[in-house]
Amino acid sequence: MSTAAANTVPWEDARRVRLMLCLFVTLITAVMLTALARQTLQDPDSWWHVRVGLDFLANRTFPTVDTYSYTFAGHPWIAKEWLGQVLMALAYRAGGWNGVVALIIASLSLTVFLMAWFFSDWLKPTLAIGLAFVVAVLISPIYTARPHIFTLPIIVVWTAWLFRAAREEQAPSLWLFPLLVLWANLHATFTLAYIIAAFAGLDFLTRTGVSKPGLLVKWIAFGLLCPVVSLLHPYGLQAILATLTVAYGNEAVPLITEWRPFNAQEHVLQEVALLMFLFGLLVSRLQVGWVKALFIIFTMHMFLTHMRFIYLFFLLVPVVLAVEVGQQYPSLSSATWMAEKRDRVEQFFARRFYPICGVIAVVLIAAVTVLGNAYQVEPRQDTSAKDALAFAESHHLSGNVLNSYNFGGTLIFHGIKTYIDGRTDQLFLSGFTKSDDDMGTSAGKPLLEAQLKKYAISWALLSAKDDRIPFFNDLGWKRAYSDEYAVIYVPGV
Structure with a gap:
């Protein structure tokens, strides 16, 4: 050779x-x-994507109208x-x-x-x-x-x-x-x-x-x-x-x-x-x-x-x-x-x-198994509002909720109809999303008051940094719960 x-x-x-x-x-x-x-x-949308998938597995039907919000219920989706x-x-x-x-x-x-x-x-x-x-x-x-x-x-x-x-x-x-x-x-x-x-x-x-x-x-x-x-x-x-x-x-x-x-x-x-x-x-x-x-x-x-x-x-x-x-x-x-x-x-x-590939496969399977049993991951509370929703459930809050955009997904996942959520590719149009955004501006209090009456809002789940929080105080609503991630308001007595 x-x-x-x-x-x-x-x-x-x-x-x-x-x-x-x-x-x-x-x-x-x-x-x-x-x-x-x-x-x-x-991402707050992770919640509702999983819920839509779970509902499909349970019902085996493809949705054609919105059933997850009360503001656009029945609209094509x-x-x-x-x-x-x-x-x-x-x-x-x-x-x-x-x-x-x-x-x-x-x-x-x-x-x-x-x-x-x-x-x-x-x-x-x-x-x-x-x-x-x-x-x-x-x-x-x-x-x-x-x-x-x-x-x-x-x-x-x-x-x-x-x-x-x-x-x-x-x-x-x-x-x-x-x-x-x-x-x-x-x-x-x-x-x-x-x-x-x-x-x-x-x-x-x-x-x-x-x-x-x-x-x-x-x-x-x-x-x-x-x-x-x-x-x-x-x-x-x-x-x-x-x-x-x-x-x-x-x-x-x-x-x-x-x-x-x-x-x-x-x-x-x-x-x-x-x-x-x-x-x-x-x-x-x-x-x-x-x-x-x-x-x-x-x-x-x-x-x-x-x-x-x-x-x-x-x-x-x-x-x-x-x-x-x-x-x-x-x-x-x-x-x-x-x-x-x-x-x-x-x-x-x-x-x-081949032996090296086999060892890698065994190590990966073992690592995934150990990790799955020892370390549980879950969405952060700035999208899950976990403690706030636990409070709402324990205090039997019901009726229409006005929610911050980032909490829409978790509400859908937990079976609570939303005011707004991440499905803005098809819903919450005709000025609705723009109006929701404008409620957080300096001139937003009249808009907020109008929406509270129009949709008969019973409680509000807001992110801790939501710009509408001062308006709820001005309108006489009571802060029922708060943490570093979420705030819940209910109408004042």
């Missing part, structure tokens, strides 16, 4: 090392997310993210909030693994896993127990496979259609799939022009079929229309934190990463082509316009640019790494791949 042949590393060993590194960064991500498990329950809500409900049934958190962590960890795997198609695995970990940190503001988390692995696969098909001048895989159906039933962001497919199709067109008309027809057919396939949803066209309504904005959008524009003062890390990316792109002379440049601009626009879409930029731009970096900078490419001789550490992991 020649010296060159002796130094050639078997492809299988390199693949195993690459897989081990991807699993390693996934494990690190899972451990860190577990340490910060309670943070994933910071659909659970367009029903499958994500059912998954959360099943996890809750299995393990309470620990089960919900475990499911969210599993989805996020899978996302990190997929990022590392796709990045390492073109970049050195060490660089790929480092990049995947950085991206995981940058998109952490959206790590909440809500159905959108389940779509993150899907959007990574969808984007990677479509741009790969365009690059290799092939037709899109038909296996992407079941993925789209799953996405459509998990979360309302599935219409983004159409836009991503359009960019990938443009990338294919710039490579081939009209020299391959048969393939071009297949790409066009794929794009046209995407909306048709996503109609495989209990609500059909209603789900698409509801999504588009929010995408174009409604009166509540400017008032909801996650829909507000990116604020650099609140997200310094993301601003630094964005500026570093732009600096690197300008000085590196990386050739990305006009289609991918337009894709970068689109994802950046979505991120800067609505903070909730931060992941579109940080998650997808590396997916589409990894191939360009690998091809134009060979020293960073996976091909260069594959040609190198494995060191002793890499050989150790490659040759003991």
